[in-house]
Amino acid sequence: MDTLPILRRAWIPGLWLLLWQGAALLVGEELLLPAPLPVLGRMAALLGEGRFWLACGHSLGRILLGFLLGVALGCLLAVLSACFPPAGAFLAPAMAAVKATPVASFVILALVWLRGENLSIFISFLMVLPLVWQNTSQGIAGADRQLLEMARVYRLSPQAVLRAVYLPAALPHLLSALRVGLGFAWKAGIAGEVLAIAPSSIGRQLHDAKTSLEMVDLFAWTGFIILLSVALERGMVALLARIFPGKEGS
Amino acid sequence: MELSHITFGYPGRMLLRDFSLSLPPGETIAVIGPSGCGKTTLLRLMAGLEMPLSGSLTGIPPEGVSMVFQENRLVPSLTVLENLALVSPRSSRKALLALLAPLGLAEEGDCYPAALSGGMARRVAIARAAALGSSLLLLDEPFTGLDPENRERAAAFLRERFAGAAVAAVLHHREETELLGARSITIPPL
Structure with a gap:
């Protein structure tokens, strides 16, 4: 068994945490750079708070709704x-x-x-729309000309041409846009929530932590944004691999 | 199919001038001539893929044309049977398998084109033409990549399946013309 990846997985984040700890000690001021332990402790404490789950649920729901609307349009x-x-x-x-x-x-x-709570839907929609449009258009434009001629000669129905020629051509481009677009939508959606001070959202929690100079809170919420971003991307990759085996996009 | 006084060419290169041809049902013609004389172009005109600059062309069947292109043009994301079903959606799996068996492809129905050898893919393209079963069959070098045994097998299959159809084929070898029982025609040089 190759132990290097396991060691890497365990040690590299540990090394970064040590570097963070060292930097925090060097700065010596929690208001500027809190140490990792209080941040991790705050993250654990947030997991037990109702407002945490409410904020995560609202942010995820709105941003995913905007994402799906952008993909559809x-x-x-x-x-x-x-x-x-x-x-x-x-x-x-x-x-x-x-x-x-x-x-x-x-x-x-x-x-x-728009009202603050709907803003992240709109922002994530806007992030995804041009990406999906451009990638899917490129995929359709790249459809095999020889197969299109075959379809013409054999008088295939428009549905058959879509299924056999256009969809296979567009799918890898679309899947690639979905993977990249979800990350864009998530980050831009949260940024939108911060600026709009959207009630009951992760962005609102970030905004409140900043205004009250609660740096540990700010880092803890940022940590959850990163974790959710990774979870969303992995979830999307797993979902696409399940629905379209071998065509997940690059 | 009737081609009457057809003129066709591309900018700077005329291929057909005042060309006429009558292809009644049940007749097979082999178009022969040197490379670049317009043989494939003639088939493309007959398939409706090109419009003549002048002259008239009638008799393209409304159900479509059974055509074996120079390239196999199989849909890579579909299996062999799905490729056949694409042009004949109402045919049963059994009926489609019955088209593959005489071509030695009974076991390949669920394979994807990428898993086939060149000769196998060629025979699938021939089976697809038979799956549509149009009254007009166009063949552009249909036996390319086939060994003598499969060449004879494919020719017998085409003769049987398209017995009453109008057939035009671009062929390279005289023996292929004989295999199809075709009358040879040449494209007059310009």
Whole structure:
């Protein structure tokens, strides 16, 4: 059995924790850099608090809802762009603008239109929409021309062409967008919650910890954001591998 | 199928000029000629994949054309049987297997194209043409990659399955023309 990966798994995070501890001792001021033990202790304590689960549930629910809406509309618009190229040309600058605009600009604009708790739905939706649209469009455009000719000659139904030619071409691109997009949506959604001070959310807890200078709390919540981000990505990879074996995207 | 006074070419390269051909049901023609003379292009015109610059072409069957392309053009994400079912969705598994057996592919129904040898994939492309069973069969070098035994097997299969159909084939060897019982035609040089 190869022991190196196990050792690596155990020692590398331990080494980072030691470095963090050393840095905290060097700084010597919890307000600037709390040590890992109090942060880990606070994380353990948060697990026993109802508001922790409520905040996590609300943030996950809203961000995943925005993510799913972005995926659905992105796919629909990609199909529309493939069927009707002027629609693709029309959408391209808007999608490029959405991709290039900083999250903070959207949050500030959206705050005028939306209530705080709905903002993270909108932000995560916006993060995913252009990514899914662009990747799926690329996949559809890359569909095998020879197979499309075969489909024409054999008079295959549009559903059969979609299943046999377009879907296999678009799927790896779409799956790759789903993996990357979920991470984007999560981080941008939390940033949106912080700026919008969305009630009962992880972003709100971060905001409160910052304003009350509770650095241990700030680090503990950040730790959970990272853990949830990793869990979401792994969950997505596992789900895609189960639904589409061998095509999880890269 | 009737091709009447067809002219076709690409910018800077004319391939057919005032070309006419009558292909009645039950007749098989072999298109022969040097490389690049427009044999494949003629099949593409007959399949409706190209539009003639002038002239008329009638008789493309509404159900589609049974065509064996130069490349196999099998859908890689579908099994052999699924590839056949794609062009003939109402056929039963048993009926589709009955198309594979005479071509020596009875055991390959659930394989994906990537798992097949070149010769096997070629025979699947031939079986797919038979699965549609159109009244027009177009064959572009259908026996490429087949050993003599499989070549004879495939030719016998095509003759039987498309006995009443109009058949046009691009063939390289005289013996292949004989195997299909085809009348040879040449594309006149321009």
